[in-house]
Amino acid sequence: MNWKRIGASAAGLLLAVQTAIMPGAQAAPNGDIEIILDGKSLQSDASPYIVQGANVTMVPLRVISEGLGAQVNWSEASGTVTITAQDQNISMENGGQSATVNGKSVRLDASARMTSGRVMVPLRFVGEALGLKVDWQATERVITLSSGKEGVSTGANTSAGNSTIPDTSASVNQESESTDQNASDDGQAMGTSPSTPTSENSSNAANGNGVQVKASTSMRGAWISTINGDWPSSAARSSAEKQKQEFTKMLDDLQGMGINAVFVQVRASGDALYPSSLVPWSKYLTNTQGKNPGYDPLKFMISESHKRGMEFHAWFNPFRANSTGTTSGLAANHVANQHPDWIVKNGSQLYINPGIPAARQHVITAIMEVVNGYDIDGVHLDDYFYPYSGTFDDDATFKAYNANNISNKGDWRRDNVNSFVRGLGKTIHASKSKVQFGISPFGVWRNKSQDLTGSDTKAGVTAYDTTFADVRTWINKGWIDYVAPQIYWSIGFPAAGYDKLVAWWSNEVKNSDVKLYIGHSPYKIGTPEKGWQTAQELIKQLELNENYKQVKGDIYFSAQHLRKNPYGLIQLLQNYYQM
Numbered sequence: 001m002n003w004k005r006i007g008a009s010a011a012g013l014l015l016a017v018q019t020a021i022m023p024g025a026q027a028a029p030n031g032d033i034e035i036i037l038d039g040k041s042l043q044s045d046a047s048p049y050i051v052q053g054a055n056v057t058m059v060p061l062r063v064i065s066e067g068l069g070a071q072v073n074w075s076e077a078s079g080t081v082t083i084t085a086q087d088q089n090i091s092m093e094n095g096g097q098s099a100t101v102n103g104k105s106v107r108l109d110a111s112a113r114m115t116s117g118r119v120m121v122p123l124r125f126v127g128e129a130l131g132l133k134v135d136w137q138a139t140e141r142v143i144t145l146s147s148g149k150e151g152v153s154t155g156a157n158t159s160a161g162n163s164t165i166p167d168t169s170a171s172v173n174q175e176s177e178s179t180d181q182n183a184s185d186d187g188q189a190m191g192t193s194p195s196t197p198t199s200e201n202s203s204n205a206a207n208g209n210g211v212q213v214k215a216s217t218s219m220r221g222a223w224i225s226t227i228n229g230d231w232p233s234s235a236a237r238s239s240a241e242k243q244k245q246e247f248t249k250m251l252d253d254l255q256g257m258g259i260n261a262v263f264v265q266v267r268a269s270g271d272a273l274y275p276s277s278l279v280p281w282s283k284y285l286t287n288t289q290g291k292n293p294g295y296d297p298l299k300f301m302i303s304e305s306h307k308r309g310m311e312f313h314a315w316f317n318p319f320r321a322n323s324t325g326t327t328s329g330l331a332a333n334h335v336a337n338q339h340p341d342w343i344v345k346n347g348s349q350l351y352i353n354p355g356i357p358a359a360r361q362h363v364i365t366a367i368m369e370v371v372n373g374y375d376i377d378g379v380h381l382d383d384y385f386y387p388y389s390g391t392f393d394d395d396a397t398f399k400a401y402n403a404n405n406i407s408n409k410g411d412w413r414r415d416n417v418n419s420f421v422r423g424l425g426k427t428i429h430a431s432k433s434k435v436q437f438g439i440s441p442f443g444v445w446r447n448k449s450q451d452l453t454g455s456d457t458k459a460g461v462t463a464y465d466t467t468f469a470d471v472r473t474w475i476n477k478g479w480i481d482y483v484a485p486q487i488y489w490s491i492g493f494p495a496a497g498y499d500k501l502v503a504w505w506s507n508e509v510k511n512s513d514v515k516l517y518i519g520h521s522p523y524k525i526g527t528p529e530k531g532w533q534t535a536q537e538l539i540k541q542l543e544l545n546e547n548y549k550q551v552k553g554d555i556y557f558s559a560q561h562l563r564k565n566p567y568g569l570i571q572l573l574q575n576y577y578q579m
Helices: 061-067 123-130 203-208 240-256 297-307 357-373 395-400 409-431 471-477 498-509 536-545 559-563 566-576
Strands: 034-037 040-042 049-051 056-060 071-075 080-085 088-093 098-101 104-107 113-115 118-122 133-137 142-146 219-224 261-267 311-316 320-322 343-346 349-352 378-381 436-439 515-520 551-556
Touching: 056 061, 056 123, 061 071, 061 118, 080 118, 104 566, 118 123, 219 311, 219 515, 219 559, 240 297, 240 559, 261 297, 261 357, 297 311, 311 357, 349 357, 357 378, 357 409, 409 436, 409 471, 471 498, 498 515, 498 536, 515 536, 536 551, 536 566, 551 559, 559 566
Parallel strands: 034 142, 219 261, 219 551, 261 311, 311 378, 378 436, 515 551
Antiparallel strands: 034 040, 049 056, 056 118, 071 080, 080 088, 088 098, 098 104, 113 118, 133 142, 320 349, 343 349
């Protein structure tokens, strides 16, 4: 991270980190928790302690004023503490549920409080709001702070604090209504517990061979899901003006935190957010599939994005026909009604069968309607090829459409997807060579236990074996312009560590012309899954990416989760992107 914006000295810097420690930790005895800033121990007139249940470290106000050089004020009458440093102003009320940072309200896990006559403040919150890098060493009971000055070592190894219960949950999908994908050590569903992520200085980082592109020129994207309520809101359905107002406000909010590209879901379930001669209007515009909303949302969204200098990528779910397992409510010209022989029911969803050549071509033709009719910057596909779970009944299709006489159904399914990806890419580039074509697959291609060239992970599902997405072939053949794997786990996550996967994907694209964007999961911030008890986890991931010149940017799922500002994420991103 570039810390110049924060300043070259500790004076004027504030700090804090949610010290995601082992559950059930007791308040430390006097002097047991040591705080070190840039290699020097900070003296405290009262012992820091941990708020049980919240896993927040509280420190006396004197540490902020004398140790960090900030101006502090405690009003006993109102029970309010105010902390000021450079252009930052934070105020907290004794026992309050939120704080105010430069006039904006931010939710707190623990606020300022009086303890034995001392005013104590949450170290995590102050630091995340104002930018110090903080590491917690549970075994030594040391909090190490770094102002980012050159030549200063953080001196931290944050591998401590691991739970004795293996963390096996690894939900990774761009849409919450989808089935969760588990990355586990033994395949058994087990509980999770908060833990500090391991150090971002992974041994794999040494293989990055260079420094990341500058933040000002990198991809900084946000997924905007129509099916999950990023846009439009339910209150704006059937109101073109409300939809326009919501979208422009969302663009302004996203741009304000550093986002320079949006990936908008224009085809969620065989439908469209634009007037189409092939597929019906999306129900998410009017509550009724096939009903004209009275304007062209896609044209409007592209125009507003480009006005702000932001890229617009049209995001398509390729083979999902409906998010429910019924045709009820589908328009007459929906693919499930026009070609029921193409449809396979999988659990609670309907899929277009990728094994039928005409069905694949239908999807390509629908996508090309947008490529040819609109000034988009890219075509973006998610991971909806074959479903993650359940039974997909394509035995008859396997027999009927197997011109290459492929004996293994898995290989045949991968060949179907490969044919689709190759054909779509060629068609896009033949029509508009400047339109980017990229795909966001599941974050694990294959485990090393399945393929020695796979990643050192233990994922319960993989892109290659579960969704039959042969991403390596797409990269090696140059069929796509970029790949954006959904690496939705924390650094050091046991079954599928973010650090290990970024290293693996960087190596995959190293000798190709395919750009690598990383799919991030701000929706996990504040959840019990290991490593996500602080928004700093996401910043650590961005910092780790800087070790890999192959990483050309990041995409966040999703817009609503960025805008909710979990644990002060917006200001952290603004600091990182030097906004």
